[in-house]
Amino acid sequence: MRTRTVDITTRLQLLDAFRCAHQADTALAAADRSFHRSTRATARALASAGACEQQLAAARDIPQALTASAALDDARQAHLDCTAGHRKAHDRLCRAFTASRRANRELAARYRPHARGRGTSGKRRSSVTAGLLDEVVAMPLELIRAADVLLVQSSGGKDSLVMLHRIATWADRAGCTDKVVVVHCDLGDNSEWPGVRELAQRQAERYGLRFVAVDSTGGLLGLVEKRGMFPDSARRLCTSSLKRDRANVLLTEVVAALGLDRQALVLNCMGLRAAESPARSRKSPLAIDTRASNNKRLVLTWHPILELSETAVWQTIADETLEYHPAYDALMPRLSCVFCVLAGFDVLVRAVRLCWALELPLPEQYTDLEARIGHRFKEQYSLADVVAEAHRAEVREGPLIWNRGDALCAQLGDDTAAAYLERMADCESEAYLKRVSLAV
Ligand code: SF4
Numbered sequence: 039m040r041t042r043t044v045d046i047t048t049r050l051q052l053l054d055a056f057r058c059a060h061q062a063d064t065a066l067a068a069a070d071r072s073f074h075r076s077t078r079a080t081a082r083a084l085a086s087a088g089a090c091e092q093q094l095a096a097a098r099d100i101p102q103a104l105t106a107s108a109a110l111d112d113a114r115q116a117h118l119d120c121t122a123g124h125r126k127a128h129d130r131l132c133r134a135f136t137a138s139r140r141a142n143r144e145l146a147a148r149y150r151p152h153a154r155g156r157g158t159s160g161k162r163r164s165s166v167t168a169g170l171l172d173e174v175v176a177m178p179l180e181l182i183r184a185a186d187v188l189l190v191q192s193s194g195g196k197d198s199l200v201m202l203h204r205i206a207t208w209a210d211r212a213g214c215t216d217k218v219v220v221v222h223c224d225l226g227d228n229s230e231w232p233g234v235r236e237l238a239q240r241q242a243e244r245y246g247l248r249f250v251a252v253d254s255t256g257g258l259l260g261l262v263e264k265r266g267m268f269p270d271s272a273r274r275l276c277t278s279s280l281k282r283d284r285a286n287v288l289l290t291e292v293v294a295a296l297g298l299d300r301q302a303l304v305l306n307c308m309g310l311r312a313a314e315s316p317a318r319s320r321k322s323p324l325a326i327d328t329r330a331s332n333n334k335r336l337v338l339t340w341h342p343i344l345e346l347s348e349t350a351v352w353q354t355i356a357d358e359t360l361e362y363h364p365a366y367d368a369l370m371p372r373l374s375c376v377f378c379v380l381a382g383f384d385v386l387v388r389a390v391r392l393c394w395a396l397e398l399p400l401p402e403q404y405t406d407l408e409a410r411i412g413h414r415f416k417e418q419y420s421l422a423d424v425v426a427e428a429h430r431a432e433v434r435e436g437p438l439i440w441n442r443g444d445a446l447c448a449q450l451g452d453d454t455a456a457a458y459l460e461r462m463a464d465c466e467s468e469a470y471l472k473r474v475s476l477a478v
Contacts, residue, residue: 044152046180049170050303052152054336055145056167057326062134062141069127069134076120076127083117090114168322175324175340182212186302187292190220190247191285191309194238195373196362200354201309201343206245215246221288222251223281228403229257229375231365232396240361252288254280258375259407267413269379276379286330293335302335310341313348352449359461366445368392368438376400383419383427388438390428395438401425 090110097103149166174181182188182205190205192198202220209215220242224235235251242249258276262268269276293302306327312319323344327337343351355362363373369388374381376389377400390401405422408415415421446455 046174046177046184048152049174050184050336052148053167053170053174053326053338054301054331055141055148056163056170057328057331057336058141059138059145060163060167061328061331062138066131066134066138069131073124073127073131076124080117080120080124083113083120087113087117167326171322171324171326171338174338178208178342179212181305181340182209182214182217184303185214185217185305186296186298188214188218188305188307189285189289189292190218190242190307192220192222192238192241193309193373194222194234194241194363195309196351196355196366197309197311197343198238199241199309199360199362200346200351201307202241202245202247203354203358203360204342205307206247210245218245218247219292220247220249221285222249223254223284224251225254225280225375226257228259228400229254229280231363231370231373231376231392232398234363234373237361237363244361250288252284254284258377259403262407262411266411268408268415270416271380274379276375289330289335289337301333304330304335304337305340306330306337307340307342309343311346311348311351312344313346318344349449352446356446356450356454356458359458359465361462362445364440364442365392367442368395368440369444369448377404377415377421379416383424386421386424387428387431390425391432391438394428394432401428 087110090106090113094103094106094110097106153166188205188209190198190202192202205218206215209218220238222235222238224230239249239251256264258280261276261280265275289304289306293304296302310318310321312321321341321344323341325339327339330337346354354360365373370392371385372378372381376393376398377386381389393400401421404415405420405425408421415424443455443459446458
């Protein structure tokens, strides 16, 4: 395909045409499956009615005939219901077929001028889509200029911080900072370390970006209480119901507020890194969010720091004097929920000790909940086991002690940490003077 010679708008239109065709084909396949299911159900219902008719014919006395007659009535009603369902399934299939044919024709019409004689089905379609996404992500400034809104999903953690820095820098160069909205899902005091929301806000305000915090009622603790069980890596309901679903509601509101009479282009930016896990290493820097996209919006999920190592993240924090959360200085590896269901045993033990050092009541709240619902925090061990191990560690090593800059010392050495703290102190006093002068 000769897309290297076409502009970004055409590339994005092609991507949307591929999305529409893909979604229409997926809907057609689902409608086809449902039609075949209903065909089989109708045939079974008909056979069952036939069997009932035979039983009625073979009845030897009145009670037998009455029973067989009642069964025949039920079977006939079931057959009628199945036939009605089958008709609906057939109509759905016809509509899905028409929509799929229309979407594929539109795709072919858009695609043909750029790749004469080439088909747009199957593997070729996925490889062309992947190629287009690679081309588009290689021109971040054009991509930002083409977008209507950029949502920067910020947890306030180190990866979000560096991703935010990257996006803010590009958006500034592209002259588009007004398009950026920093979104923070606030899980509340019973889930997160203190000060996360305020920190995420300061991080956004440093670049003059709009900040929106989305509240999650009840947080992780409330979710577990409601479901009577803790989520786990296979069923990460916490991420979907506490973060993704709420962020999607905001996405709809933001797009509606644009008041466009055409499809909006939304860039949903996330701070994932490939080095974090095998699942993340399989992600692409840019992908179509088929679930969130529709005729009103094309949503592209952007991972702008996918290739960065952990050291590179810390190096950026040090070089750019970015403000990170003090929990990292207590050597917590991630700024997730205090008791994240994905964290390892040692990290959880450290989290309990940090709660004690900060006088947070969370260990007790979570172990009480665990006992109340009778479901362990993890299959292999309970939070009560974690707390017991934390007690032993306190006896061995004493309470946790840390200093500001310890995370940078551990990652990049004492000199880098000292220089960072010096620059940070200058920034803080500058900010203080600015506040005072504004007050005067
Ligand atoms: S940080 Fe961990 S526990 Fe919290 S929502 Fe994410 S996966 Fe779930």
